Every structure is written in structure tokens, then in C-alpha cells.
Amino acid sequence: MGLFSRDPDSDDDSDGEKTSFLEERGFIASAIVIGAVLICLVVWFMVGGRSDNPAADPSQTPSTLVPTGQPTDTGPTGPPATPTEQPTPTRTAPPPPNSHTGGCHDPSPDQAIPRIAAPVGVSWQFEAEMLIPVQAASGPATTSLDGVRSCFAHSPTGAVLAAMVLLGQMQNPAVGIATLRSRVLAGPGKTAALAAAKDDKVTPPTVAGELQFSGFKVLYYPPHATTTVIQVVANLDNKAYGAMPITMQWWHGDWYAVLQDDGTFNGSVEPDILSSLNGYVRFSGAS
Structure with a gap:
């Protein structure tokens, strides 16, 4: 089971305001492309490995995907955009793998929500085939012996x-699997995801496709937030942009992911195929 799911019987966005892209006019070729991208999104971020190293297991029950009554705005619908980036790490000097000053150690971090400009001072590092962002100020400030990064x-x-x-x-x-064990809040969703990850063992690259981050949008972050929702955008095989909401919860001094009971991040919330990155903060290690 992938960590992202799609409900085949659902035609409307969860807030009832966005018409499903399957109802938009378009050429048959465009529909085929969109359908293929949706298949990629269904298996987006499947757990692809096995780790026998024990990790900490938070025990708080996860909250719902999107807090009631909070905005779930998404990007415009329409024919998918065509990304052109190629992955390459930036030249910004990376922070040390373990620090006692940045990330979760900072007692008064900047509370400004990035809505237009991307975070500065970020180094993009390869995590297997995918580029991930690291920053001395905001984290990750800790890397465990089994390679799991934390302390944000x-x-x-x-x-x-x-x-x-x-x-x-x-x-x-x-x-x-070590990341899933130690960086996701305990509950039915985590249990389901771990079971699926052990069954899957390996994520078929020909199914999931090549993914690189392209941007994000902070959908929900109240003052002194303990729960936040981040819409993360990925470049899918340089064919289109796909966006999904990720719920994170502040627990015991760090951010942890929240999974739905089916073991996915999104549950019944439909993936978004974006026609552009308008309204999103462009944030990528590809160039």
C-alpha cells in the first residue's frame, strides 16, 4: 500500500469548492496524461526499504488530516504543467549532521510563514535518488546512527x-522503514503503513516514477501551532506537478507526521494535478 491513496469513487474535493479535474474539458491525450500522473500519485512515497534498527516510537494518537474549519486551498486545475528541472544539489554548505544550536534546539525560531519566498540558507542533499532540503537554522539538526534525520x-x-x-x-x-517507525505518530495509520511497507519491501521505480520536490504551500499554521498542514508539490517524471497535503504534529519537542487510519497521508483527499505553481512557493534542489 502506498502512503498516498486515491478514492476512485470520489469526484469532488473534500471542501466541496473545487471541481474534480476529471470533469474539466480537454483532449483525450491530456486525459491519458492526467490519468497516468494520478497512478503515480497513488503510489507516491511508498516505503521502499527494510531496516532492522530499532527506533523511538511516539505513542500519541494522530489527529485528523485537516483541522475542522481550516483552509484547504489548492492550486488551479486544468491541463498539467510540464516541469523541466533536472536534479542537482546546490552549492550551499550543508549544516553538520548533529548540532546543538539549530532545529529543535532553537528556543525562539522565526515564526514567519513562508508564502512567497523560499527559505534561505538551504542545502539540497541526495537521499537516495531524491533531493531533500536541510538548513542550519530550522533543521534537521540530528541524524541517528541508522540515518534518520530529526530535530526541526x-x-x-x-x-x-x-x-x-x-x-x-x-x-x-x-x-x-526506520523513518516510518521513528518519525510518524503511533496509531492505526502507522500500524497499517508499517505492515504495508514490510509487504511491499521494494518500491518499483517503473511504477512510482522519478520524484523531485518542486514547491510547497503552508495551508494551516496557527500561532504556537501544535498541528500544521503543508501542501507539498512534486515533479512527476518531468511530466506534471502533483500536490498532496501532509499533516505534521509537534510532539515531545519535534515535528512528526500524522497518518490516516488506512496508512496513507491523505485518506480520501484527492491528489491535485497542478496546471502551474502559481500560489505555491517554488522550492527545489533541481535546476
């Missing part, structure tokens, strides 16, 4: 980085 700032930027790093590490067969 209690801030909007910290939550964005935590979501992207988590997703990238879940794509890495070497640390995928």
Missing part, C-alpha cells in the same frame, strides 16, 4: 522542512 524548529519553516525530509527519507530503501 518549532516554526512554519521547520514544519515544511520536516515534511519534505520525512517524505524523501521514506523513498530511500536504506532508511524507509
Whole structure:
């Protein structure tokens, strides 16, 4: 089972405001492309590896995907955009793998929500085939012996980085299951995802496709947030942009992911195929 799911019987967005892209006019060729991208999204970020190293297991029950009454705005619908980036790490010097000053150690991190400009001072590093962002100020400030990254700032930027790093590490067969064990809140969803990950063992690259981050949008981050929702955008095989909401919860001094009971991030919330990155913060290690 993938960590992202799609409800084949659902035609409307969860807030009832966005018409499903399957109802939009378009050429048959466009429909075929969109359908193929949806298949990629269904298996987006499947756990691709096995780890026998024990990791910490938070025990708090996860909250719902999107807090009641909060915005779930998404990008425009229409024919999918065609990304052109190629993955390459940036030249920004990366922070040390373990730090006692940045990330979750910062007692008063910047609480500004990045809505237009991307976070600065970010180094993009390969996590298997995927580039993930790391920053001295917001994290990750800790890397465990089995390679799992943690300790992010209690801030909007910290939550964005935590979501992207988590997703990238879940794509890495070497640390995928260890990441799922230690960076996801305990509950039925985590149990289901672990069971599926052990059954899947390996994520078929010909099915999941090549993924690279392209941007994000902070959908929900109240003052002193303990729960936030980050819409993460990925470039799908350089054919289109796909976006999914990721719920993160602040627990015991760090950000952890929340899974739905079926073991996915999104449950019944439909993936979004974006016609552009308008309204999103462009944030990518590809160039």
C-alpha cells in the first residue's frame, strides 16, 4: 500500500469548492496524461526499504488530516504543467549532521510563514535518488546512527522542512522503514503503513516514477501551532506537478507526521494535478 491513496469513487474535493479535474474539458491525450500522473500519485512515497534498527516510537494518537474549519486551498486545475528541472544539489554548505544550536534546539525560531519566498540558507542533499532540503537554522539538526534525520524548529519553516525530509527519507530503501517507525505518530495509520511497507519491501521505480520536490504551500499554521498542514508539490517524471497535503504534529519537542487510519497521508483527499505553481512557493534542489 502506498502512503498516498486515491478514492476512485470520489469526484469532488473534500471542501466541496473545487471541481474534480476529471470533469474539466480537454483532449483525450491530456486525459491519458492526467490519468497516468494520478497512478503515480497513488503510489507516491511508498516505503521502499527494510531496516532492522530499532527506533523511538511516539505513542500519541494522530489527529485528523485537516483541522475542522481550516483552509484547504489548492492550486488551479486544468491541463498539467510540464516541469523541466533536472536534479542537482546546490552549492550551499550543508549544516553538520548533529548540532546543538539549530532545529529543535532553537528556543525562539522565526515564526514567519513562508508564502512567497523560499527559505534561505538551504542545502539540497541526495537521499537516495531524491533531493531533500536541510538548513542550519530550522533543521534537521540530528541524524541517528541508522540515518534518520530529526530535530526541526518549532516554526512554519521547520514544519515544511520536516515534511519534505520525512517524505524523501521514506523513498530511500536504506532508511524507509526506520523513518516510518521513528518519525510518524503511533496509531492505526502507522500500524497499517508499517505492515504495508514490510509487504511491499521494494518500491518499483517503473511504477512510482522519478520524484523531485518542486514547491510547497503552508495551508494551516496557527500561532504556537501544535498541528500544521503543508501542501507539498512534486515533479512527476518531468511530466506534471502533483500536490498532496501532509499533516505534521509537534510532539515531545519535534515535528512528526500524522497518518490516516488506512496508512496513507491523505485518506480520501484527492491528489491535485497542478496546471502551474502559481500560489505555491517554488522550492527545489533541481535546476
